[in-house]
Amino acid sequence: MFVSTINPEIDPTRRHQIAPKQAFKYENSSKQAFKRKVPISNWTKILIGVGIFFGIAFVTAAIIIPVILVPILTRTTTTTTISTTDVTMFIPSNYWTSCSASCTNVTTTTPSTLLASWKFENNLLDSANSYNGSMSSVPSYISGYVDQALIVNSVQYVTVSSYLSFFSRSFTIEAWIYVTSLISSVDYGIFGQYQAATTRQWLFCIIRSNKMFFGFFNDDVGGSTTLSTNIWTHVAFVYDISTNTKMIYLNGVLDGSTTTGSSYQGTTGSMYIGKSASGGSVNPLSGYIDQVTISNRAKTACEILNDVTLVSYFSFDNVTTDSGPNTLSSYITLQSNSGVSFVTGRVGQALILSRTNAFFQTCGYYWLGHNNRAFSFALWIYPISAGGTILHLSSDRSGSGSWCLPKLGFSSNGSIVAQSWSGSSVVSVVGPQIPTNNWTHIVQTWSNQKMCIFLETSGFGTNCQTLNIIMGSYSGRIDEFYVYDRELTENEICPLAHPYN
Structure with a gap:
């Protein structure tokens, strides 16, 4: 190959x-x-x-x-x-x-390009590196897309305190999500890294108006497809620094893209899975999440389709x-x-x-x-x-x-x-x-x-x-x-x- x-x-x-x-x-x-x-x-x-x-x-x-x-x-x-x-x-x-x-x-992601991978097989460990997560309560698991998945809700989401740099680089964030409830007026977090509520210092991957939404705070792109509940859905968020392009993929198909003003500029901050920040107006995801990965480059459309x-x-x-x-x-x-x-x-x-x-x-x-x-x-x-x-x-x-x-x-x-x-x-x-x-x-x-x-x-x-x-x-x-x-x-x-x- x-x-x-x-x-x-x-x-x-x-x-x-x-x-x-x-x-x-x-x-x-x-x-x-x-x-x-x-x-x-x-x-x-x-x-x-x-x-x-x-x-x-x-x-x-x-x-x-x-x-x-x-x-x-x-x-x-x-x-x-x-x-x-x-x-x-x-x-x-x-x-x-x-x-x-x-x-x-x-080919798809190789170990040399995989920055982090959370499989949620009855733990919050990063199987690719050392970005292990924690929760304020005892984690709960359920049968997932692959083996086990993590249950996330208003009190259950993952915090990763170790800093992973997205600063001025390409990256791809992927996950399988199973949303159990959606309200169009509510934002739901899937993944995020938060330094400050300032342009290009808050990286978030969320659901807004029942569609995917991805941005660096005031520098964002929205998806075009309304999400369905009670079904496993693959989501991918791609930033390509060579073209300054943000892309959202839903089940392996490009769902939205835009040319951004600049790369992500955050230099500190924890990561969140099942939420986009420790506070703010974005609610935690309601449902399950599985197979969350971060790669250190912008994956191609074919690679993402194969990942799905x-x-x-x-x-x-x-x-x-x-x-x-x-x-x-x-x-x-x-x-x-x-x-x-x-x-x-x-x-x-x-x-x-x-x-x-x-x-x-x-x-x-x-x-x-x-x-x-x-x-x-x-x-x-x-x-x-x-x-x-x-x-x-x-x-x-x-x-x-x-x-x-x-x-x-x-x-x-x-x-x-x-x-x-x-x-x-x-x-x-x-x-x-x-x-x-x-x-x-x-x-x-x-x-x-x-x-x-x-x-x-x-x-x-x-x-x-x-x-x-x-x-x-x-x-x-x-x-x-x-x-x-x-x-x-x-x-x-x-x-x-x-x-x-």
Whole structure:
């Protein structure tokens, strides 16, 4: 991956697509691909071309590899199956050419640019530095966007006494907020640093008139979108000293910007989270706050979009940790001779699952538990045999729970199958047969609540709707596993399907 200074056009409507759209694309490293267009309904289409690509609706859950994935199901469902026939083979003319600039070939904040990070995992500690917070009362926590979140209100907000300099520099402040009440005539604080109520000596990120508001006191910019209550919302406040520009992003989309007169000039003062100052007319936020970060530069539009929508990324380069912005938890088989190990991958190293009790699991996928939310899954697979469940989504770490569904796997004849919950029925799309002992890139997308992700080789979820997927052990390698909270475009899929090595 590389950092791109090009910011391609971002279509915010793709992240909130209500009418489900489904597509299927396929690519393998032998330079052969399949393409087939079939008659489709007004909400489903199948494309088989460069890279496998699917559309799906979701719920909150758990993911398991041999990768397993599942949405909320009811006991009585109807199913719709669309299968491909008479596929033709072709070699894409642009297979080894460079991909167009997109938001999937940029990087996000690295440790060298992260000044502070408060995750609120039952504490007020700064996990990136030493800007630890305090409260006048005992902190209270609740299930958050990622693991735990801090409850904030009129008597509960965080004070960080250690001074962090914003003086004459670029910066980006980000947070996930869950607002429980809003009154248009009341200002609510999200973050602030206060030296004095003087121009450019009070940095504040607040809600004013039910919209985002960001400024240095009498040198401000307002957002254009009215906030919703009782839903997790990502907010980002960016100042770029090279252009003297303040920007507000809401859920990864630019919501307001202005050219300012000068940079922030405060040289002292505490920071506040859930409030903008120790006193004044701005009330503390009413609700929850999670994943507050400060970076020492102005992030690009693509970086912020990825901070919002790149939910997790597992490279499997000798580690099973999440390298995405949320650092979600993950689990593998721990017993001796577990059947889980690292081998040569499509990019760097890969995870291989070679025994029936082997698994990889990751949890904390808030938006996968909500109907009509866009999402995408992308990964490379190297199956030893074309059978079993690749990806399974579930509301419980057991793979079953109150709902579950194998999302990606193989049919009885070795064809790749993608499945999803449309809101009223289970939808299944059958693609081509996948070659064994060869790398194949798969992307599954759509637009829906919170779950766990499992990568494993055993059959999970005995009460799940299996449809065309024959559940069982997956045997093979898995590499470069991404989960996005948006529907990726073909241009965005291209760099994932065409790595440099």
